[in-house]
Amino acid sequence: MLSRLADALYWMSRYMERAENVARFLDVTLHMSLDVPGSSTEQWEPLVTASGDHQLFAEQYPSFDEASVVRFLTFDAANPNSIFSCVAKARENARIARQFITLEMWEQLNEHYLLLKDLERQKDTLDLSHDFYTDVMMASQLFQGITDATMSRGEGWHWCRVGRKLERADKTSRLLDVKYYRILPSESYTGTPYDDILWAAVLRSTSAFEMYRKQYHQITPQRVSRFLILDREFPRAIQHCVIAADESLRAINSTPTGFFHNPAEKTLGRLRAELAYTEVEEIFASGLHEFLDRFQVDLNNAGVVISETYFALHPLSGDNPSGASQ
Amino acid sequence: MDFSRYEVGDFFDELFEAPGRPRPAARLLVERLQALPEGELEYRQQAAEQALLKAGITFNVYGAEGGTERIFPFDLVPRVIASEEWEVIEKGLKQRIYALNLFLDDIYHDRKILKDRVIPAEVITSAASFRKACVGLNPPKGIWCHVTGTDLVRDRDGVFYVLEDNLRCPSGVSYVLENRQVMKRTFPKIFEVCNVRPVNDYASHLLETIEYLCPAALDAPRVGVLTPGIYNSAYFEHSFLAKQMGAELVEGGDLVVVDGWVMMRTTRGLERIDALYRRIDDDFIDPLAFRPDSLLGVPGIMEAYRKGRIGLANAPGTGIADDKVVYAYVPEIIRYYLAEEPIIPNVPTYLCWRDDDRRYVLDHLDQLVVKAANESGGYGMLVGPHASEAERKEFAARITASPRNYIAQPTLALSRTPTIVSDGCEGRHVDLRPYILYGKEIYVMPGGLTRVALKKGSLVVNSSQGGGSKDTWIV
Numbered sequence: 001m002l003s004r005l006a007d008a009l010y011w012m013s014r015y016m017e018r019a020e021n022v023a024r025f026l027d028v029t030l031h032m033s034l035d036v037p038g039s040s041t042e043q044w045e046p047l048v049t050a051s052g053d054h055q056l057f058a059e060q061y062p063s064f065d066e067a068s069v070v071r072f073l074t075f076d077a078a079n080p081n082s083i084f085s086c087v088a089k090a091r092e093n094a095r096i097a098r099q100f101i102t103l104e105m106w107e108q109l110n111e112h113y114l115l116l117k118d119l120e121r122q123k124d125t126l127d128l129s130h131d132f133y134t135d136v137m138m139a140s141q142l143f144q145g146i147t148d149a150t151m152s153r154g155e156g157w158h159w160c161r162v163g164r165k166l167e168r169a170d171k172t173s174r175l176l177d178v179k180y181y182r183i184l185p186s187e188s189y190t191g192t193p194y195d196d197i198l199w200a201a202v203l204r205s206t207s208a209f210e211m212y213r214k215q216y217h218q219i220t221p222q223r224v225s226r227f228l229i230l231d232r233e234f235p236r237a238i239q240h241c242v243i244a245a246d247e248s249l250r251a252i253n254s255t256p257t258g259f260f261h262n263p264a265e266k267t268l269g270r271l272r273a274e275l276a277y278t279e280v281e282e283i284f285a286s287g288l289h290e291f292l293d294r295f296q297v298d299l300n301n302a303g304v305v306i307s308e309t310y311f312a313l314h315p316l317s318g319d320n321p322s323g324a325s326q
Numbered sequence: 327m328d329f330s331r332y333e334v335g336d337f338f339d340e341l342f343e344a345p346g347r348p349r350p351a352a353r354l355l356v357e358r359l360q361a362l363p364e365g366e367l368e369y370r371q372q373a374a375e376q377a378l379l380k381a382g383i384t385f386n387v388y389g390a391e392g393g394t395e396r397i398f399p400f401d402l403v404p405r406v407i408a409s410e411e412w413e414v415i416e417k418g419l420k421q422r423i424y425a426l427n428l429f430l431d432d433i434y435h436d437r438k439i440l441k442d443r444v445i446p447a448e449v450i451t452s453a454a455s456f457r458k459a460c461v462g463l464n465p466p467k468g469i470w471c472h473v474t475g476t477d478l479v480r481d482r483d484g485v486f487y488v489l490e491d492n493l494r495c496p497s498g499v500s501y502v503l504e505n506r507q508v509m510k511r512t513f514p515k516i517f518e519v520c521n522v523r524p525v526n527d528y529a530s531h532l533l534e535t536i537e538y539l540c541p542a543a544l545d546a547p548r549v550g551v552l553t554p555g556i557y558n559s560a561y562f563e564h565s566f567l568a569k570q571m572g573a574e575l576v577e578g579g580d581l582v583v584v585d586g587w588v589m590m591r592t593t594r595g596l597e598r599i600d601a602l603y604r605r606i607d608d609d610f611i612d613p614l615a616f617r618p619d620s621l622l623g624v625p626g627i628m629e630a631y632r633k634g635r636i637g638l639a640n641a642p643g644t645g646i647a648d649d650k651v652v653y654a655y656v657p658e659i660i661r662y663y664l665a666e667e668p669i670i671p672n673v674p675t676y677l678c679w680r681d682d683d684r685r686y687v688l689d690h691l692d693q694l695v696v697k698a699a700n701e702s703g704g705y706g707m708l709v710g711p712h713a714s715e716a717e718r719k720e721f722a723a724r725i726t727a728s729p730r731n732y733i734a735q736p737t738l739a740l741s742r743t744p745t746i747v748s749d750g751c752e753g754r755h756v757d758l759r760p761y762i763l764y765g766k767e768i769y770v771m772p773g774g775l776t777r778v779a780l781k782k783g784s785l786v787v788n789s790s791q792g793g794g795s796k797d798t799w800i801v
Contacts (some may be wrong), residue, residue: 001592001593002574002576002580002591003580003591003592004579004591005575006593018755056700092556095382095561095565097558098382098565099565099568099569099575106382107382110380110381110382111380114379114380118523127533149618237635250732253594
């Protein structure tokens with residue numbers, strides 16, 4: 001497969017998944033702000049921190065109030081990680097890969113984009129409610145469903161899967177990190193009704209609430225963390241995502257587990273192995289935040305190495321950048 | 327749809343020979359359209375446009391900010407041409423392309439036509455589209471122009487004329503194919519009875535044409551469509567054709583010349599590619615051979631082409647054959663190489679570099695259409711009768727400054743055809759671009775792209791200037 005095409009499929013998937021996760025963050029926070037006391041800044045600032053665009057936000061908005069954060073994360077075109085920017089970039093990558101993806105995938109993504117573009121024009125009067133964010137989540141899940149239902153399980157599909165799973169692992173880890181350290185900073189909440197509400201919110205934002213209840217019943221920080229980090233079966237759990245991404249990356253070169261042919265397979269394989277031999281007690285002993293922080297760095301690094309190994313168009317004879325400017 | 331008040335006007339109308347009297351080939355269609363309930367056609371028109379937008383069949387508009395993607399406006403009332411009439415056009419186009427190909431081969435080799443003084447040598451040497459780098463090139467099987475889109479128009483007398491030849495990278499064929507799809511979905515019953523000649527095998531013919539460039543020994547040649555990228559106005563078409571042919575869609579950056587072979591950068595390393603349907607102009611295709619500042623092309627690809635290691639369609643250098651001054655000589659070209667009379671006539675053309683012609687042009691600017699010899703897409707053009715005094719003055723100055731660069735033609739009364747407008751149906755001017763493939767033999771797509779000037783009275787059909795398209799039915 002053309003490197004540029006693989007790159008486009010990978011990012012198409014990543015951006016769709018990212019849009020979905022931003023919608024999840026916002027939806028849960030909107031919901032939770034109804035239940036939990038405290039200044040609104042306390043609840044909204046972590047969302048911006050989690051997206052990694054704290055500085056960009058501070059340059060453009062006076063404070064981390066609800067309206068500003070919602071706007072920044074939903075329609076702000078200046079924010080490369082707003083829902084609208086993500087869907088626009090997913091579509092742009094889909095256009096690049098247009099002759100490779102199926103008609104059904106393209107039409108669904110294109111329609112979703114056109115709808116958002118319409119809404120974007122009325123963004124100042126729009127009431128961004130639960131329904132809106134549910135629609136964004138559903139659109140992403142529909143896209144994933146169509147991808148799985150219409151695309152052959154060849155290299156292209158595996159690139160879509162690698163992109164989606166890596167993005168999801170990253171977002172689940174950020175969500176967990178932010179909720180645990182920013183919203184639950186003080187011991188004072190621990191053991192109060194809010195504790196339960198907040199952890200339940202973390203679970204809900206990853207659609208994990210029901211699956212968690214079936215397995216663990218009582219909500220405790222350790223169990224929630226074990227479920228969202230180490231579960232192998234829950235589709236939004238970090239370990240599940242890393243295993244799936246690793247499987248797909250290996251499928252591309254038919255490399256068996258435990259071996260590697262290139263730096264990308266080595267990096268991701270090592271990350272998978274580390275998770276496989278980790279227990280939640282160790283995580284808590286060394287600190288959840290420290291663990292998640294390190295994981296994010298490692299995961300990010302895996303993304304960079306994959307990109308270097310498979311997508312980078314290194315000049316071979318003279319400088320020859322891709323892209324058009326006519 | 328009610329045609330009882332439809333005005334034919336003082337033009338050749340494609341569907342009606344007189345008010346209320348459809349042409350024989352269009353009779354069935356008109357009857358069926360008339361039988362549709364009031365408002366039904368307009369409703370289906372909107373549905374068709376929605377379908378095009380949803381499918382993302384759009385083109386990019388240069389220079390516009392924000393909403394730079396638009397659908398190419400599409401009108402549901404097809405244009406009908408009778409089979410008997412089409413047979414003549416098909417023959418005429420084959421004749422023309424065959425002769426132009428001989429001309430190209432001659433110009434880049436022996437130049438017999440110049441030595442015999444059929445065309446003044448300076449016409450060729452002064453043309454911006456003449457490529458020195460192509461002198462002595464031997465394209466596979468001697469074919470230069472694999473894909474041509476020839477623009478035809480009808481004047482008031484109903485005769486088809488060739489308006490211009492496009493031998494570089496003619497676009498629009500994807501709209502023909504998509505329009506046909508939309509039409510079949512919209513009017514399945516009408517299609518059933520009208521017996522329209524199909525166009526949907528175009529992609530197969532195109533693939534055959536490109537594969538014909540590869541050495542026969544190659545069992546399964548790898549073929550690609552070379553695009554400038556997603557910001558190019560015709561990107562949809564590039565991707566559409568690649569998909570239809572099962573070819574790779576590549577950008578310049580995907581290709582690299584290694585040890586004289588053209589390779590694609592893939593996730594498994596470099597892989598060879600054998601032939602390219604390239605949709606990048608000569609100028610940009612190889613910075614080593616042509617424009618050194620081009621970022622779109624592939625350095626070294628011309629050298630590989632010269633050695634026969636990659637097929638290119640069209641061959642570089644074909645632009646000389648659609649230079650608008652050379653155009654004026656095409657009837658002579660046909661007579662010279664084939665000893666035949668041209669089957670489809672040219673529009674009479676004044677060449678501004680001839681003193682007599684230029685004097686006439688400058689004196690009659692208000693009656694003529696002036697075109698720059700090297701532009702396409704409706705840019706660099708003056709429609710005299712519709713232009714302001716100031717615009718005419720500006721063109722007069724340009725012509726005087728570089729006469730070689732301008733030609734002029736009488737303003738034709740382009741034929742019209744019924745087109746949906748806000749309150750019913752009115753006549754709008756149209757042209758026709760059939761697509762011609764030159765591979766093992768010459769194939770002419772039955773019909774082609776009918777472009778329509780949607781603005782009332784306008785004669786400019788280009789999509790960049792408010793034009794739309796229609797399905798073309800050969801019945």
